[in-house]
Amino acid sequence: MKAKILMVCLGNICRSPLAEGILKSKLNPSHYNVASCGTSSYHINSKPDQRSIDIARQHGIDITDQRAAQFKVSDFTTYDHIYTMDSSNYENIIDLASNDHEKNKVKHILNELHPNSNLDVPDPYYGGEQGFEDVFQMLNKACDNIALKLKESD
Template identity: 55%
Template sequence: MITKVLMVCLGNICRSPLAEGILQSKVDPEKVFVDSAGTTGYHIGNEPDRRSIAVARKYDLDISKQCCRKFGAQDFTDFDRIYVMDQSNYENVIAQSKNELEKTKVKLLLSEGDSDIVEVPDPYYGGEDGFESVFQMIDHACEAIAAELNTK
């Protein structure tokens, strides 16, 4: 059985595409499917932000073919785990849940692993260095998630 994981941020152009690409690179695609979405529809159909593409490329990951989409209620049915980047994303996703089972699928990404930081900051309005630090945070959390998923 394939475990389906969804990464969610605000616009699905910076953080969640990185999380999708990073986790995909760490798991067996025969066992784990990874996708990403945004809580808003600002960028539907667009590729990720050029700065996310660039920082991913720096680590030999190609996220340029990803296509931004909006999170929807169907995602609770389609995915086993939903990781959100910050508290605002968490509240927006939880607001669409219909029951407790759906709510249990949703976690803050950085709750995985041993980070003292709770939220992945949105690097959109900052400089290039913000994308690097966000990449490192996400990579660390994805290591913990992959370690668990790869043992199933």
């Protein structure tokens, strides 16, 4: 059975599409299903932000086929691991959980690099291109650790 991983940010057009694309590039698609969504409904069915598409492409990753979706309670059943990009996303998802099993699936993605620090991946939406590169690098390192842990647990 495929392990299912969900990446979550606010609008699902900047950070979580990058995290989805990066992690997919590190895992065998026949063993893992990686997706992303947002906690808000602002951008449902929209393509990722062009700057996310561009930075991913510069690193050899194509995220143009992704479309924004909103987190739903059924995602707790669908996904084995849920990674949030910041504390606000984390709290929004935890508030929807109905039990400890669901809550235990939700993690701050940067805790993969800095355990128990609950650091936020900065939202690059209002920043320049360097912000998107910085976010890419953070997520790339975190996804290296996630991919390693997933492969070890296979």
